[in-house]
Amino acid sequence: MNLTGNTILITGGTSGIGLALAKQLNMLNNKVIICGRRAERLEEIRRVNAGIVTKVCDIADAQQRVDLTEWIFQNYPEINILINNAGVQLHTDFLRTGDLANIRKETEINFIAPIHFIQLFTSYLSRKESAAIINISSGLAFVPLAVAAVYSATKAAIHSLTLSLRYQLRNTTIKVFEIVPPSVDTELGYEHREDKTSTHGGMDVNEFASQVIDALQNDIYEAAIGTTANLRAKPQEMFDVLNRW
Template sequence: MQTRGNTILITGGGSGIGRALAEAFHQRGNRVIVAGRRAAALEDVVRANPGIEAFVLDVTDPEDIARAAAKIATEYPGLNALVNNAGIMQPEDWRAAEVDTGIAEATIATNLLAPIRLTAALLPLLHKQEKSAVLNVSSGLAFLPLAITPTYSATKAAIHSFSESLRYQLAGTGVDVIEIAPPYVQTELMGEQQASDPNAMPLAEFIDEVMSILDTQPEVREVLVKRVLPLRFAAEQGRDGYAKQFAGLNDHFAGK
């Protein structure tokens, strides 16, 4: 993927990684459109970054996705990059006497069904471009799950798998498929405390490294910053090494 001269749609673009990616691409001269459910957050992005465009989109609503796809085809016919970034991450307690699957269902709808539906809706437009790209934001937890967020980790593992298969099927079509797998980053994904957690990677550092990879490796398939490598390649340590790293990660977040 070339990082200049594109028309890019970024979901979940009102905050966190989505907003930071939007600003980074905008600074490189791309036409950037951010979409999300919170109109106020989108308006703040637009005010702070003249030239970025925005519209409200509920990615969990198939009808809203269809409406957005029609709008994009009409108003942004040159769209050649889709960043599936919108996501939610909430803890679940599967030890409860009665497990409430509401969080799991909402997580699957937002993190997995939404990017699948939006990609399907926009692929006809992406195929019209000489070169285009689908960028799926997964997570280091796709490869080493965090037990307190089991469905989040599972959806990100699914996004990794979906990206692999989509890339294979679209080979030779002109549509690249790129996966961005963040480590633990200072955003508000799991609440305000995460944005200042010293154990998390500063957001600006993460974005700088991501953009450097995209700038210098136009054929990249997986965007992996250095801090995510231990998670991404946990399985390469063998069964015992993986088990030790899994226990270390989860004991830390469990306060053990």
């Protein structure tokens, strides 16, 4: 896949994987558009990263997803790549009464929003000479982290969705990729840390983004980055390792 001269939307681009990808793709002479909820954060990113376009959008809201899509089609009609990256990871304790609002939030952001964006973009992208939809799943799609049961389930659903989408679009110009991250050093899951500003460790986010770009350039349609190859190959063994708590 050619990663120069494209116009790309990245959801959840204000931090972590989304921001690292935005910066590297921007340096490869692509027009990169990122969205997120934090207006101040988006403004700061736009100010220090010449060329990156920012737009406020809470992707948990269906109407805002529609509005964002229409705004892009009107202002950046050359759009040809969608990266479904935004995600939230919450903890679920089934021995306690669950917070249904949090379950809905996690499912909406991690699974329903990507499906909705795919529906909104696919017909438009299919008219492009070259296009791609890139879904960010997780190693937890293959080996769930029990404490993050809903998150893991949504990522398993993204994996399944991507397989079906790739098959449905096999006769179009749209390439369909799944990027499978390992634990990456980002803000994901910060709500559960005593220090809310800390990260959870894992792979350096810039190294991760570099490997993602290599995978896309080499048309690796299901790219298991870093340690996720072990999760994919040895699910039961790795489940026991991952859930020792």
